[in-house]
Amino acid sequence: MKRATTRAALLAGxxxxxxxxxxxxxxxxxxxxxxxxxxxxxxxxxxxxGGGARIVGVQAIREMFATMLxxxxxxxxxxxxxxxxxxxxxxxxxxxxxxxxxxxxxxxALVYATNVYMKQPQGxxxxxxxxxxxxxxxRAAQPQRAHVLH
Numbered sequence: 001m002k003r004a005t006t007r008a009a010l011l012a013g014x015x016x017x018x019x020x021x022x023x024x025x026x027x028x029x030x031x032x033x034x035x036x037x038x039x040x041x042x043x044x045x046x047x048x049x050g051g052g053a054r055i056v057g058v059q060a061i062r063e064m065f066a067t068m069l070x071x072x073x074x075x076x077x078x079x080x081x082x083x084x085x086x087x088x089x090x091x092x093x094x095x096x097x098x099x100x101x102x103x104x105x106x107x108x109a110l111v112y113a114t115n116v117y118m119k120q121p122q123g124x125x126x127x128x129x130x131x132x133x134x135x136x137x138x139r140a141a142q143p144q145r146a147h148v149l150h
Contacts, residue, residue: 015090015124016118018105019078022126029073035062039118039125049111049133074097078113090117090124096131110134 013021018037025034038061046055046064055064064086068074080095096111116128 013123015085015092015119016083018079018117018124018126019094019115023076023078026069026076027073029069031062031066031069034065034069038127039120039127040098040122041127044126045128045130047130049131076111088119090119091115092117095134 022034022037025031025037029040031092035058038058040058042057044056044058046061048055048077075095075098078094079097082093083088084091094115094127096113098111100107100109101114110133111131113129114132115126117124118127
């Protein structure tokens with residue numbers, strides 16, 4: 001799907017729908033759909049676990065994801081979402097369940113991620129994604145309710 005068509009499909013969407021499209025695009029290795037979820041702004045930010053660099057700007061984020069997706073989709077399932085939302089912004093804290101293929105078999109890794117969305121004239125878009133590896137044995141608590149920012 002072309003970027004313009006994908007962006008049009010997200011216009012009426014919510015932050016939840018953009019988040020679902022983002023993770024589906026990661027799994028499908030669909031760079032255009034993934035980038036359609038991001039704001040078209042030089043100040044967007046992405047940080048991945050493992051102590052890598054902070055990636056800033058549309059082009060740098062596109063290049064980073066293109067490299068990540070060269071070998072195909074990533075097995076990342078978001079869950080245990082805690083949501084905070086106001087009229088123009090939303091913050092989602094998620095636990096990403098990532099399947100990692102190792103020489104001795106497949107293992108699940110947990111990653112804590114914070115996704116920040118801003119409502120723009122084009123609809124909800126990601127403006128920041130920050131992820132950190134969970135320490136071994138950690139499990140996140142199930143959210144009790146959605147939160148609203150005032």
